[in-house]
Amino acid sequence: MIATHSDAPEAPTSAPKAGTPATEVADGAAAGGAGVPHVVGRVDDVPPGEGRAFVAGDVQVAVFRLRDGSLHATQAACPHSGGPLADGQTDASVLVCPLHLYAFRWTDGACTGAAPPVQLFPVAEQDGALVVTV
Numbered sequence: 001m002i003a004t005h006s007d008a009p010e011a012p013t014s015a016p017k018a019g020t021p022a023t024e025v026a027d028g029a030a031a032g033g034a035g036v037p038h039v040v041g042r043v044d045d046v047p048p049g050e051g052r053a054f055v056a057g058d059v060q061v062a063v064f065r066l067r068d069g070s071l072h073a074t075q076a077a078c079p080h081s082g083g084p085l086a087d088g089q090t091d092a093s094v095l096v097c098p099l100h101l102y103a104f105r106w107t108d109g110a111c112t113g114a115a116p117p118v119q120l121f122p123v124a125e126q127d128g129a130l131v132v133t134v
C-alpha cells in the first residue's frame with residue numbers, strides 16, 4: 001500500500017527524471033481519445049513501477065508503467081502546487097505526489113484529498129514506442 005497525504009511523512013524531493021523529446025505520429029494512429037498522438041519515447045525508458053517525464057507536442061506529461069505492465073499518463077506538474085508527478089509513487093489504484101502526498105485516482109484523476117484533479121491522457125505502446133495522446 002502506498003502512503004498518502006493523510007498517513008505518511010513528507011517524502012524527500014529529487015531532480016526530475018528526464019525523458020526524450022516527443023515526435024508526432026505521422027500516420028495519425030491514435031492511442032485513443034480525440035487529441036493528437038505523439039511518440040514520446042520507448043516503453044523501456046520507463047522502468048516497471050516507476051514514472052518518467054516526457055514532452056508530448058507542447059504538453060509536459062508523466063508516464064507510468066505499472067508492475068502489471070499497464071501504462072498511465074498524467075500532466076507532469078501536480079495540480080496542488082506543481083510537484084513533479086513523474087517522481088511520485090504509484091500502485092494499481094493511485095498516483096501519490098512526492099511533495100505533499102496527495103493521491104490521485106488512475107480511474108478519473110480525482111484527488112482522494114482536497115487538491116484539484118490531475119488531467120489524464122491516453123497512452124499506449126506501439127511496437128515498443130510510447131504514444132501519448134494530448
Ligand code: FES
Pocket residue numbers: 078079080081082083097098099100101102115
Ligand atoms: S504539489 Fe502538493 S501534493 Fe503535489
